[in-house]
Amino acid sequence: MNCPYCLSTLFTQLKRTTNLGYDIFHGHSCQRDYNERTGTPFNLIEVPTDIVFEVLLCRVRYKLSYRDVAEYFLFRGFEFTHETVRDWQERFLPLFTEQIRSKPQGKIGKIGKIWKTYVRVQGE
Ligand SMILES: [Zn+2]
Incomplete structure (x- = not known):
């Protein structure tokens, strides 16, 4: 690094x-x-980067409202407001879509699946 x-x-x-x-x-x-x-743009964000990605996933893939996303993550121990979710979406969604589009698609076919994910909870 x-x-x-x-x-x-x-x-x-x-x-x-x-x-x-x-x-x-x-x-x-x-x-x-x-x-x-x-x-990086995530330097001063008070939650791990993978949590920000999950928040955006909840918004884009599962169409949850800003308030529903904030409430869901509160259950998991991450406290932020619906306005924070809106802010993250405006700031980071273009970065994530650019990242996803720049990745090679692989050779297994047109449709890929994610079987595992890595989530950092309180540093572990
Ligand atoms: Zn140096």
């Missing part, structure tokens, strides 16, 4: 993690600490 500040490949992984459970790295060249979200 290159340093997002100076692009150096010289770093040390620190023993501590962020509040959300992301590993922290220390760049040797610039002497700055960073994690995998540093320098």
Whole structure:
């Protein structure tokens, strides 16, 4: 993982993690600490990136309302408002659709299925 500040490949992984459970790295060249979200649009979001993706999935795939999505994730221990859901949709949905469209489709056929998913809950 290159340093997002100076692009150096010289770093040390620190023993501590962020509040959300992301590993922290220390760049040797610039002497700055960073994690995998540093320098990305998700840097200051207070929930893990995969939760933001799940929120967008609930909106787009399952057509849940902003309030229903916020209530559903409250049951899972993530507290944010329906306005936050709306904000995330405006900010991040174009990023996710761009990411999905840029992925190769594979060779198994025209329809692919996702059998497993990875969800980070309280850092684990
Ligand atoms: Zn650096």
